Amino acid sequence: MKKKDDLKLQVSEAILACQDKQADHVTVLELEKDSGAFTDYFVMCSGSNSRQIQAIADAVDERLEALGMRVTHAEGYKQAEWVLLDYVDFVVHVFSEKARQFYDLERLWKSAKRLEPAELMAKPKPRRAVTAKSGPARAATAKAVPRTPKLARKKKA
Numbered sequence: 001m002k003k004k005d006d007l008k009l010q011v012s013e014a015i016l017a018c019q020d021k022q023a024d025h026v027t028v029l030e031l032e033k034d035s036g037a038f039t040d041y042f043v044m045c046s047g048s049n050s051r052q053i054q055a056i057a058d059a060v061d062e063r064l065e066a067l068g069m070r071v072t073h074a075e076g077y078k079q080a081e082w083v084l085l086d087y088v089d090f091v092v093h094v095f096s097e098k099a100r101q102f103y104d105l106e107r108l109w110k111s112a113k114r115l116e117p118a119e120l121m122a123k124p125k126p127r128r129a130v131t132a133k134s135g136p137a138r139a140a141t142a143k144a145v146p147r148t149p150k151l152a153r154k155k156k157a
Helices: 001-019 050-066 096-104 137-142
Strands: 024-030 043-048 073-075 082-086 089-097 114-115
Touching: 001 024, 001 043, 001 050, 001 089, 043 050, 043 096, 050 082, 050 089, 082 096, 089 096
Parallel strands: 043 089
Antiparallel strands: 024 043, 024 114, 073 082, 082 089
């Protein structure tokens, strides 16, 4: 069951990255195993212009890379009409409004279960009392992961 929990955490991190960049209409589709789907989830959102679309894609890439995940395939970054980020178990689609209406993936995958982003968001862990072992000194030793936009350098098309 741990793999499923990890996957939900990864998808929720992608959702948070989209929301951090003010993405519109964030939608999650859970694809059925017997539908011939090549992945478990689609995370879809829209941006209002090409810079925002690229910023959303960069934010998703950076946030998931901080978790140790690398995008296995990316398309459309330069054109910024429909950016696809494939993480094998889930795919992130960042559309312009026009492209989203034209391709209408929600209609094409209408058999998929539509989820609200909040349904996948990680539930907060119950807080424990602060002890000598788990107190502030331990939290202070955690290292911050630097964020550098790498998606722009990786993409040629």
